[in-house]
Amino acid sequence: MHIRHRAFxxxxxxxxxxxxxxxxxxxxxxxxxxxxxxxKTVALSDAKQIALGLHLYAGDFDDTCVLTSTWDPxxxxxxxxxxxxxxxxxxxxxxxxxxxxxxxxxxxxxxPADGVQPEWDVVDADLWDGQFLGKPSRRSFDITSHIDTVExxxxxxxxxxxxxxxxDIFYGFSPRVxxxxxxxxxxxxxxxxxxxxxxxxxxxxGGGRVSCYDDSFFFGCxxxxxxxxxxxxxxxxxxLPSGGDGCNAITADPGRVPTVGYNGRANYCMTDxxxxxLGWGQIRKNDFSYFKVQKSSQVFVP
Numbered sequence: 476m477h478i479r480h481r482a483f484x485x486x487x488x489x490x491x492x493x494x495x496x497x498x499x500x501x502x503x504x505x506x507x508x509x510x511x512x513x514x515k516t517v518a519l520s521d522a523k524q525i526a527l528g529l530h531l532y533a534g535d536f537d538d539t540c541v542l543t544s545t546w547d548p549x550x551x552x553x554x555x556x557x558x559x560x561x562x563x564x565x566x567x568x569x570x571x572x573x574x575x576x577x578x579x580x581x582x583x584x585x586x587p588a589d590g591v592q593p594e595w596d597v598v599d600a601d602l603w604d605g606q607f608l609g610k611p612s613r614r615s616f617d618i619t620s621h622i623d624t625v626e627x628x629x630x631x632x633x634x635x636x637x638x639x640x641x642x643d644i645f646y647g648f649s650p651r652v653x654x655x656x657x658x659x660x661x662x663x664x665x666x667x668x669x670x671x672x673x674x675x676x677x678x679x680x681g682g683g684r685v686s687c688y689d690d691s692f693f694f695g696c697x698x699x700x701x702x703x704x705x706x707x708x709x710x711x712x713x714x715l716p717s718g719g720d721g722c723n724a725i726t727a728d729p730g731r732v733p734t735v736g737y738n739g740r741a742n743y744c745m746t747d748x749x750x751x752x753l754g755w756g757q758i759r760k761n762d763f764s765y766f767k768v769q770k771s772s773q774v775f776v777p
Contacts, residue, residue, distance in 0.1 A: 511588065515737040515752065518586035518615070518667060522742040522750035524578055525616055529637075529664055530653075530748040531577035538653040540637045540664070540746075542644060543618055544569045544688045567641070567688040568603050570618045581612060584685050588737070589615040589669040601687045614683035616665040616744065617693040625762045625775050629719025631695060635766040637664045637746060640694055657769045659747035663758075666693050667741040669734050670700045696722035698763060702736030703755025712759060712777040 532541050544567045571584055591613075599608050620640050624632040639648035656662050668683075668691065683691040693700075698715055699722070705713045707729060715722040725731050734741055740754045743765070758765050762775035 511737055514586065514588040515740075515742070518588065518737075519742045519750055519752055521583040521586060522616065522665070522667065522744045524580070524583045525574070525665055526744035526746075526748045526750050528574040528578040529744065529746070532574045533653050540651040540653065541570045541573050541618070542650050543620060543638045543692045544641050545573065545644070569686060569688040570638070570692075571614060571685055572603055581685050584616055585613040586615040586667065586669075586742075588735075589613050591669045591671050601684075603688050604686045607684075607686045612685040613669070614685045614687070614691075615667055615669050617668045617683065617691050617697075618665055619663050619766055620692050620694040622694065622698055622763065622766055623696055623716050623720050623722045624767075625716045626771055626773065627716075627719070629716045629722065631720070632767070634768050635763070636693070636768075637662075638692075640692070641688075651768065653746065655768050656746050660745055660749060661765060661770070662746040662768065663743045663765045664746045665744035666701065667734065667736070667743065668693065668697075668700050671732055693766075696720055696725055698722065698759075699725045699731050700733055701755060701758055702734040702741035703739035703758070704733040705755075706732055712756065714777070716762075 529541060533539055571581065575581060602608060618636075618638055620636040620638055621631045621633055621643070622635045623629055624635065626632060627634075633648075637651050638644075639650070644650075653659065696715060698704075704726075707727065708714075714726055717723040737752070740752050743751050743753055743758070745751060753765070759777060762771070764770055
């Protein structure tokens with residue numbers, strides 16, 4: 476007996492295709508969020524390792540925190556020495572190199588979600604260690620230095636950050652010691668920062684690079700780079716300190732787009748060796764209190 480097989484009609488095929496398209500539209504964002512969550516978890520683990528590295532480093536140096544950079548005549552290694560830069564003396568060893576003996580893994584500085592291009596001037600000539608010549612490796616975490624705050628009148632607040640800037644070190648600013656921090660578990664040592672270069676100002680933004688000493692560290696008005704800040708927003712909670720260095724003017728610059736992060740959040744290495752994933756509202760709270768060495772008794776709004 477001959478059995479005739481019925482084929483699908485065009486309408487039936489279109490219905491099936493429409494159902495598949497609807498399912499894809501529903502599931503793809505879910506997959507994307509799951510992928511982003513996985514990247515966040517990896518980055519948070521990296522942040523924890525860096526924070527522990529800071530603690531181990533301090534343990535060997537009388538509780539002294541690592542500096543943004545420091546003089547070391549033993550540039551890189553004998554096999555792969557650094558290239559001399561005309562603007563900086565050979566031997567300016569950056570913070571990632573200083574604590575790597577305690578981490579033993581440069582990969583933790585480059586988080587999976589960070590795909591921004593390096594700063595305009597981050598080149599091979601700025602490397603401390605020649606093993607990275609021709610092999611750019613992103614540095615997604617910036618060491619914290621002095622930032623501008625409302626409490627300091629919009630100027631640099633010397634009560635912030637775990638290290639002076641390189642030029643301040645030269646002029647005699649002392650490094651931090653762990654006993655200075657009133658609340659180490661709520662003080663940021665390294666911040667996850669990866670901002671694109673400002674198209675209106677090629678000298679602003681961009682990512683860091685492992686082993687570069689002419690490179691980014693968290694300083695001055697850099698709070699614009701923090702994940703979760705809403706560009707061009709007029710809400711007081713999205714503003715930066717006014718007066719002084721004029722940080723708040725940055726909020727009107729469309730090119731200053733903050734770190735994308737993970738749904739408006741980023742990872743932070745704390746001074747006590749822990750790591751946290753924080754949103755803009757948390758990190759901005761009380762005049763960027765998370766960056767202050769001694770927490771202020773005064774309440775600032777926002």
